Amino acid sequence: MRTTDFPQVRSLRLFESMSESNFETLMQAAYLQTFPSQLELIHEGDPADFLYIVIEGCVELYARSNGRESTMGMVRPIGTFILAAVLKDAVYLMSARTCQKSKILLIPSENVREAFEKDEAFARSIVLELASCYRGVVKEHKDIKLRTAVERLANRLLRYHADQGGNGSLELPYDKRTIASLLGMTPENLSRAFNTLKPYGVEVDGAVVKLSDLKPLETLAKPNPLIDERDA
Amino acid sequence: MRTTDFPQVRSLRLFESMSESNFETLMQAAYLQTFPSQLELIHEGDPADFLYIVIEGCVELYARSNGRESTMGMVRPIGTFILAAVLKDAVYLMSARTCQKSKILLIPSENVREAFEKDEAFARSIVLELASCYRGVVKEHKDIKLRTAVERLANRLLRYHADQGGNGSLELPYDKRTIASLLGMTPENLSRAFNTLKPYGVEVDGAVVKLSDLKPLETLAKPNPLIDERDA
DNA sequence: CGACGATTTGAATAGGATCAATGGGAGTGG
DNA sequence: CCACTCCCATTGATCCTATTCAAATCGTCG
Numbered sequence: 001m002r003t004t005d006f007p008q009v010r011s012l013r014l015f016e017s018m019s020e021s022n023f024e025t026l027m028q029a030a031y032l033q034t035f036p037s038q039l040e041l042i043h044e045g046d047p048a049d050f051l052y053i054v055i056e057g058c059v060e061l062y063a064r065s066n067g068r069e070s071t072m073g074m075v076r077p078i079g080t081f082i083l084a085a086v087l088k089d090a091v092y093l094m095s096a097r098t099c100q101k102s103k104i105l106l107i108p109s110e111n112v113r114e115a116f117e118k119d120e121a122f123a124r125s126i127v128l129e130l131a132s133c134y135r136g137v138v139k140e141h142k143d144i145k146l147r148t149a150v151e152r153l154a155n156r157l158l159r160y161h162a163d164q165g166g167n168g169s170l171e172l173p174y175d176k177r178t179i180a181s182l183l184g185m186t187p188e189n190l191s192r193a194f195n196t197l198k199p200y201g202v203e204v205d206g207a208v209v210k211l212s213d214l215k216p217l218e219t220l221a222k223p224n225p226l227i228d229e230r231d232a
Numbered sequence: 233m234r235t236t237d238f239p240q241v242r243s244l245r246l247f248e249s250m251s252e253s254n255f256e257t258l259m260q261a262a263y264l265q266t267f268p269s270q271l272e273l274i275h276e277g278d279p280a281d282f283l284y285i286v287i288e289g290c291v292e293l294y295a296r297s298n299g300r301e302s303t304m305g306m307v308r309p310i311g312t313f314i315l316a317a318v319l320k321d322a323v324y325l326m327s328a329r330t331c332q333k334s335k336i337l338l339i340p341s342e343n344v345r346e347a348f349e350k351d352e353a354f355a356r357s358i359v360l361e362l363a364s365c366y367r368g369v370v371k372e373h374k375d376i377k378l379r380t381a382v383e384r385l386a387n388r389l390l391r392y393h394a395d396q397g398g399n400g401s402l403e404l405p406y407d408k409r410t411i412a413s414l415l416g417m418t419p420e421n422l423s424r425a426f427n428t429l430k431p432y433g434v435e436v437d438g439a440v441v442k443l444s445d446l447k448p449l450e451t452l453a454k455p456n457p458l459i460d461e462r463d464a
Numbered sequence: 465c466g467a468c469g470a471t472t473t474g475a476a477t478a479g480g481a482t483c484a485a486t487g488g489g490a491g492t493g494g
Numbered sequence: 495c496c497a498c499t500c501c502c503a504t505t506g507a508t509c510c511t512a513t514t515c516a517a518a519t520c521g522t523c524g
Contacts, residue, residue: 044458065378065456072373084363084370093370093458116359123355127348130362131316137369138304138316138325142295144376145302145416149480176503184377189480191504206489206503224297226276226325381512408471421512423472438471438521 008078009053009105014129017121029111034103041096041104048085048092050106053078057102060178061094071181073140074099074174083130086112099174132231142227149185153193154221155228156183157202161211172207240310241285241337246361249353261343266335273328273336280317280324282338285310289334292410293326303413305372306331306406315362318344331406364463374459381417385425386453387460388415389434393443404439 006027009015015023032055035041041052044063052059054075061073061081072094075081085092086109098104116123143152156179161170172179180190194204200220201213211217238259241247247255264287267273273284276295284291286307293305293313304326307313317324318341330336348355375384388411393402404411412422426436432452433445443449 063374063378063458065374065459066383066454068378070374070377072370072377084366087359087363088367088463090367090463091458093367093374116356120352120355123352123359124348127319127355127358127362130359130366131319134316134362134366134369135320135322135325137366137373141304141369141373141376142297142302142325144373145304146295146297146300151298186481187503188482188505192480195504222298226295226323227297231320231322418513419471420473420514424512427472 006055006105008055012053012078012080014080014083014125015122017125018115018119019121022115022119022122026107026111026115030105030107032103032105034101035098037098037100037102039098041098042082042092042094044092044095046092048082048088048090048109050108051080051083051086051112052096053080053105053107055103055105057098057100057104058174059096059102059104060099061096062181063094069181070184071178074178074182080129083126083133087116087126087130089113099178135231139227144184146227149183149189150193150196151221152183152185153190154197154200154202154217155223157197157209157211158214158217158221158223159228160209161214168212169208169210172209238287238337240287244285244310244312246312246315246357247354249357250347250351251353254347254351254354258339258343258347262337262339264335264337266333267330269330269332269334271330273330274314274324274326276324276327278324280314280320280322280341282340283312283315283318283344284328285312285337285339287335287337289330289332289336290406291328291334291336292331293328294413295326301413302416303410306410306414312361315358315365319348319358319362321345331410367463371459376416378459381415381421382425382428383453384415384417385422386429386432386434386449387455389429389441389443390446390449390453390455391460392441393446400444401440401442404441 009027010023018026035057041059054077056077059075059081060071061075062069062071073081075096081096082092082094084090089109116126143155147155157170160173164170174182176190177187180187183190185193194202197217197220200217201211202217203210203212241259242255250258267289273291286309288309291307291313292303293307294301294303305313307328313328314324314326316322321341348358375387379387389402392405396402406414408422409419412419415422417425426434429449429452432449433443434449435442435444
């Protein structure tokens with residue numbers, strides 16, 4: 001794996017201030033692999049052998065307990081996952097599977113920790129990355145503890161809408177079943193939540209959602225930057 | 233504030249590998265204050281001016297949205313809170329109030345970030361601390377997404393029981409209303425959940441809970457180390 | 465003793481889950 | 495190109511969980 005293969009990886013906040021030679025060393029230890037859809041990449045409880053970076057495709061993070069399963073997050077290019085487990089040399093708390101054919105970069109945990117020890121700038125970048133991830137989960141936790149299912153959906157729609165340009169229309173980025181699980185509800189309940197939002201100007205056609213009037217939707221959703229806005 | 237004032241602070245994982253002089257500098261910038269019970273220390277949305285360390289007493293982290301409020305966590309000596317906001321120079325995502333008369337050490341954010349820039353060992357400690365906090369929230373998030381209220385209570389009781397020696401009896405560490413909010417339910421529902429657990433050998437008398445038979449309780453709770461166990 | 469707050473209990477309601485059945489593409493094979 | 499199949503999404507009916515509102519009880523503290 002040569003450094004020049006991945007300018008996008010290099011440009012990740014996590015790596016950009018790393019020294020060239022340390023980055024090179026890290027990349028030389030890494031593997032680039034393409035996986036088919038629906039392949040389980042990691043399984044919760046297993047030791048964290050690799051840090052994963054999604055180069056192409058999409059990865060779902062999920063967790064199981066008892067007989068239940070819930071989607072914990074989605075990772076799209078260029079994004080990393082399970083950094084915390086790698087740094088702590090602990091077991092994964094979440095499982096991960098591809099939801100499309102995906103190109104993934106795997107960096108052995110040991111090498112990440114070594115680079116973390118050797119490269120001061122990298123250690124600092126990791127702090128900021130971890131702090132962002134941490135705040136992300138806190139926001140999700142607030143979302144689920146402080147809002148009803150319909151409110152969570154309304155706010156999520158507003159977020160996707162803003163992300164996609166805010167021109168009155170948005171495309172759902174994942175299967176509805178996945179979105180339902182992300183939002184902590186069943187697919188049936190998601191479907192009903194969409195119906196509940198119809199009087200608020202939400203029109204669903206497959207994966208396309210049209211928002212004909214933001215005002216009433218925002219009144220219902222009461223978006224809160226301390227929950228809905230992504231950190232810098 | 234002199235270094236020798238706080239051997240316990242120095243011994244925090246966060247500070248123990250910091251250089252003596254940097255630690256001294258940090259402590260000299262810090263304030264030690266005693267606050268009465270029920271005082272709001274920080275308010276979500278405000279800029280993170282200080283890193284807080286609980287020396288004595290107890291602090292509740294909570295969040296509000298819409299008209300609702302939920303307890304996000306409790307901090308006891310010697311524990312820090314809102315490290316992530318301080319490092320990112322961002323606003324607090326949670327509010328905090330004392331739940332007893334408490335002695336708190338406040339370190340100006342700027343000084344923490346300065347130490348983080350200057351002291352390599354400190355930066356590394358922060359990474360491990362943040363990674364632990366991150367994994368803690370992920371576990372709470374799994375808890376609430378994968379379990380019913382009764383299951384959450386059962387597992388929490390088992391955790392307190394183990395923490396307190398596992399001799400068949402435990403004391404609830406907080407008000408029932410607080411525990412209810414921590415577990416994501418109403419006080420009424422907590423009361424009913426206790427009743428539901430009665431046939432499983434759970435006997436409640438005020439803040440004292442007796443577990444007469446762990447087997448059936450564990451069968452119901454299905455404790456999962458990837459949710460219930462604290463990280464090292 | 466009296467007052468207050470916390471907890472518990474009861475009744476009614478709402479929110480969400482489950483089970484079952486139907487409709488609707490997307491992809492496959494003829 | 496069409497029929498078939500499969501999976502996803504939707505809808506309906508019902509059940510269960512949890513919230514809300516109200517009232518009673520308990521304990522503590524002055």
